[in-house]
Amino acid sequence: MSQEFHYIRWLRSRTTADPRVLVGPGDDCAVLAAPTRPLLVTTDMLMDGTDFILAEVGPRRAGRKAMAANLSDIASMAGVPLAAVVSVALPRASRELAEQLYLGLRDVADAFNVSIVGGDTNSWDAPLAISVTAFGEATDRGAVLRSGAKPGDWVFVTGPLGGSIRGHHLDFTPRVREALAVHAAVELRAMCDISDGLAADLGHILEESGCGAVLFADAIPTTADAVELSRTSGKSPLQHALGDGEDFELVFTVSASDGAKMLREPPVPGLAKIGECVESGLWLESDGKREPLQATGWVHDF
Missing domain, CATH: 3.90.650.10 (PurM-like C-terminal domain)
Structure with a gap:
């Protein structure tokens, strides 16, 4: 079994059940129960050398920041975060890095009841890159946009x-x-x-x-x-x-x-x-x- 599939098996063993997730990591797509209110979608890519210095901060803090930045976007629309998918381009021979990165992502996801439901993992001869796509749900009062400010506010x-x-x-x-x-x-x-x-x-x-x-x-x-x-x-x-x-x-x-x-x-x-x-x-x-x-x-x- 390849290192990639060992890693996927390791991820799946740490994925907890969530009633909103009908099918989690391991299939071609995750399956989520449809929310009853408007769906919010955001994505951010973070890169070693631009958004953090991996050698200084370590993979766990880098993963933490990647998830937190996306949930901040959900917060900016006064939404409730639901789930996320994560794609990473890992430096080669970096299984320990990959595991610590995931644990950092989970640190923040777990704090806000967010399920990591899938993604993609690749390796290359270049610095770490992390792309997170987060999904959220608007409240009954609706999503807050940037466009509603008025003179006098x-x-x-x-x-x-x-x-x-x-x-x-x-x-x-x-x-x-x-x-x-x-x-x-x-x-x-x-x-x-x-x-x-x-x-x-x-x-x-x-x-x-x-x-x-x-x-x-x-x-x-x-x-x-x-x-x-x-x-x-x-x-x-x-x-x-x-x-x-x-x-x-x-x-x-x-x-x-x-x-x-x-x-x-x-x-x-x-x-x-x-x-x-x-x-x-x-x-x-x-x-x-x-x-x-x-x-x-x-x-x-x-």
Whole structure:
């Protein structure tokens, strides 16, 4: 029996039963029970040398990040994650790497009741690449898009930002539970996860919604890592919070009345009002002065 089939047998032995999965790994396709609400589908590919340095972080943390990044996309639409398929291109002679990678994927999948139902495994003479496709289900209130923000809305984030390169980008928890709790408490107008950077990802919301926003500099929460990084980077903690990316918090908008309600009765801890939507532009307000803000952040080069 080939190493590939030994590995597949090992995977199947660790796949737990789930009533939503009618047929799991081992056949040509998985078979899932059809959800009763709209299906959400997202996919992300992560690569050694771009999204992590495998020799520094190890395969388990790399696998963890790959699953968490996809579940963060489900969170950004206030969905319930259901299942995932995973395809990997492994460096040759890397059975131990493959097993640790899977365990990292399962660490996050199990935490959110997500079944890994299949995928594909290949090997090559090149660095590790991982592609995860995750499936989720919208709630009865519907999927939250980027396109619903309106002038007068309040802008919130679910937690502090910046300095993710110091480890948070590997070990974050996708804000699935937070999104569902907020979605149940108020009407979410628009939402996006902060993977490219606060300014860039809020910019995606504004572009899709056809409006603008002003951010209040003194209201944007920053991490201790952003403060520490600023000691040597030449950037302020605020600049790190605005543009570092891979915070994997959520940025979202709600009506002013719902925003006030959340401040009085927070549905989850850590929420911060950081700005308000306006007719056009992206602005940063500091000490009563408003300046244009560039939607800077991570951009893949092609």
